[in-house]
Amino acid sequence: MSVQNQKLDMLSLLKESGLAALIAAALALPLAGFKTFDVNGTLTAETRFNWVLVAAVVVFFGRMAISIGQKTFFPSMGQAAGGAAGSIGDVINQNRTLLLCLLLAAVIIFPFTPMANRHSLDLAVYVLIYVMLGWGLNIVVGLAGLLDLGYVAFYAVGAYSYALLATTYDLSFWICLPLAGIFAASFGIILGFPVLRLRGDYLAIVTLGFGEIIRVVLLNWYEFTGGPDGISSIPKPTFFGLAEFSRSGSDGLPPFHELFGIEYSSLHKFMFFYFLILALALVTNLFTLRIRKLPVGRAWEALREDETACRSLGINPTNTKLSAFAIGAMFAGFAGSFFATRQGFISPESFTFIESAIILAIVVLGGMGSQVGVVLASIVLVLGPEIFRELAEYRMLAFGGLMVLVMVWKPKGLMSKRNPTVLMHNDTNAKQGAAK
Amino acid sequence: MSDQSHEVSGVPLLEVEHLTMRFGGLVAIGDLSFTAMREQITALIGPNGAGKTTVFNCLTGFYKPTEGRLTLHHPVKQEQYYLEQMDGFRIPQVAGVARTFQNIRLFGNMTVLENLLVAQHNKLMVESGFSVFGLLGLKKYRKAEAEAIELAKYWLDRVGLYDKADWNSSNLPYGDQRRLEIARAMCTRPQALCLDEPAAGLNPKETLEMNELFHFIKEEEKIGLLLIEHDMSMVMEVSDHVVVIDYGRKISDGTPDHVKNDPAVIRAYLGEEEDEELPPEVAQDFEGENA
Incomplete structure (x- = not known):
């Protein structure tokens, strides 16, 4: 039809x-x-x-x-x-x-239903952070085919950018958010320049090393980052500079509930976090969907398929990879600054290799390049351990088993079908080949 | 060999001068010089391992030649490009030298149409304001994309793949993949097209269609083609100019008729005649064994 x-x-x-x-x-x-x-x-x-x-x-x-x-x-x-x-x-x-x-x-609608409470909202925010990180890494791994094992480093750069800027210079969240993205993207470019001529496994090893370097620097540069003590009392975001989320306002800003003339609820803050990360994640998603259909997005996918052929068509592989790397890093930076403001406290503990591994697992499990797959995989991978909490020490066993099952059942990931970015014929008959 | 009759005349497009490529101690190409003309098909032939693909790799920037000069005379921009000094990706982008590969290299998980759009990357990149206009969805970019699709459609019609435009390119039959790769190279709007064994694995009917395609490209697009091919009937039929190399050295150069009858070529392909040049003692050994 x-x-x-x-x-x-x-x-x-x-x-x-x-x-x-x-x-x-x-x-x-x-x-x-x-x-x-x-x-x-x-x-x-x-x-x-x-x-x-x-x-x-x-x-x-x-x-x-x-x-x-x-x-x-x-x-x-x-x-x-x-x-x-x-x-x-x-x-x-x-x-x-x-x-x-x-x-x-x-x-x-979810936050307005009776299901929404502190716990469920917190969990939802937690899942959404991973959805956003997954979507960000999807640009690098899923589209451009660059295996990045140190993605969490950019997340850390974003988080520390916000934490340091906000605590030292009293800058608001809304100014720091783009700055954190820019910082993370610059780190992506700095890392990318020497590294992106490597392919496949070698690139993975170097990015893994880079991720660890960032963590070790954060851990040992005590004067700047607070080392293992981390940075605490990171300010919460305001309601777009109009109001803040507390029972009684301060700094001249009225409290949120007074601005809107509604009753005070401690949930408002969590709902705001929920919508904030939801918006950030959706921006990431829309951006990716859009850029996939642009020349640069197609060039990323072409690079993933065959770098030699790309060169023979006049595509500059270094620049193209670098742009994927920088844009992926930028979204990690956004997510990082959100993470910092939600937690109110960050330390290098939050940015260990296992985080990179989980984000990568989300992308691979979801099906490389699939946006919906990332959502499904985040739910499985983030909520999974929560659900299996009852199993105590067998929790990771169950979790691992689940992953193995998914990979046996769907070796290419949960959603492995690729949608073409452009079609010549719109009727379904001509698409037999594409559907195979 | 220097009589005038077999010399090929025309406007030079690609000049190869004293090209040498060494891999460690191995001389893959030694002091090779020839000129490919505009609006002509130049075939590069020779036995297996003669260094033909190495020549292509030098021309398209995959290898940096050890010595020699590769000059492209760009007929539209009226400029000369020294290919040996250029970055690999700039050769197709700026100098307009496109190529296909011996083992087909398509973007397998992308559709046929997408393959052809990737080939127009550089033009579209500029039109999309390096993605900024494109992200904003401006008309300028949408117009450029429509034009790109038009060009893709033109070439798909030429190679008979229009109906399969939305297929995954890896699902195409082998012959279609070969033709798609040529269409993709043509979408970069090249001045010289290097084809590495385009008829390998094709049946006689497909080879014939391929010949027609080459004639069409030569005559309608007015560009020069460089061709590596083992199918001699095809080479003799389509090419205006044949260069024969063996062990990295040129052994013959001229019109197909000239090359066909050149004793050096016959020797390279069929070997020496035995009875002539055997030294007497070896000849005696042979007789001894036979006895």
Whole structure:
């Protein structure tokens, strides 16, 4: 079926679900929206609008899921869904945009649901940091094919840039964030220049060494970095310089809840962190999706495929690799400064080799170059150890076993299908070769 | 060998002068000189291991020659480029020398169309403002990309791969891959195209189509082609000029007809006639053994 048809489908689907959600909200408002109780003999009501919201959201997604299910598994009932009734993978591919939109909506709504508490928000932030790092490293490893085992070094550079700038010069988070990115990118270029003529294994070894050098320098340069003591009381970000997250404001800034005239909640700060890292991660993702379709992105992928052929087509391999390295490092720098402000305390302990290994595992497990794969792999790799916490000392065993299983089941990673950056023909018939 | 009839005339495009390439003690190419003309097909032939691919690697910057001068006379820019002094990637970018490889080197996991767009990287890079305009989605870049796709479409039509434009290039049949590699090289808008055994592994029909493609490139694009080939019928059919090398040295140079009848070439390919030059004592040994 053509793209236009699919769009129409989506539109009608959204309409249908929206209508269902509206009805659900109307029903839920009197049913669940108010709670009445007795205060000294008089009847008072308390509003519970978040319950209404939850009901509407659940119905919206539920309706959508039912429609998709019907169309995919019983194509004869609706329009034909292209070919035979497919596997789960086909279902995901056919409704890709829709599913991603749903996922995004769910992620945005999550902090407002009753599920959100300090613990779950913290965990979500933790996962999102790795998603962002995974997306950043994906540029270097997945697209440009440069095996970087020292990615955490750039993360550390970003974190220390923010921590030092904020504690020494009192610069705000919003000024330090781009600076941290620039610092990390410069480190990427400094490292990249001598190293990028190496290929494959050799590059991996040198980047591994670089990662360790940064950590050892941070550990031993006591006067500058505080050595093993780290840097503490790193300032929290303000609400875009308008308000800050505390019960009573200071430094002339009003507290967040007063600015918006809502009740104070200690959750606000965590919700803000959540949205901040979500935004940063999405920027990374959009940037990558966009740059993949630009000449430089195609050149990265071409370099991964065959460097010799690239040279014979007049592509400067050094510059191209360097740009991938620097951009990947820049996103690690952003993530690092977020990490520093969230933790409020950083030390070289946070930037050991195992971090690089986890980020690399996320990229490889997710499927090199796949953006969705990174999300899935981050959830598996970051939440996995949390879920297996009950198993105590067998935790890493279970975790390792899980990884082995994934690699046996999907040797090319969870999402290994590559999407072409540009198409000549838009109809599906001509894509047989691409689909193989 | 110096009679005028077999000399090839034309406008020089690529001049190779005293090219020598040594790997340690091994002389892969020794003092090789020849000139490839514009709008002509120059074939480089010789037995296996004669150093043909080494010549290509020197021309396209993969090797730095030990000695010698490689001059490209750029007909459009009216400039001379000394290829032996240039960085490998600048030779196709600035001097306009493109090449294909003996063992096909496509970007296997990318589609056919993407392969051709990567070949237009440098032009698109400038048009996309080194990605800045492209990231912002400006019209200027979108227009440049549309033009790039048009050029890709033109060459895909030429090599008959338009219908397969969205295929992964590694899924193409062998013959299609060969032709795609040539289309990709042509998308860099070269002045000289070096083809390393383009007909290897092709069936006779595909070889014929390949000949037609070479004629088309020569006549329509008005560029010079350099060709390494073992298929002699193809060489004799398409080329205007043949250079024969053996053990890194030139043994013959001229029109196909001249080369075909050159005793030095026959000796290199078929060996010496036995009865002539054997010293008497060796000849005696032979007779002794036979007896």
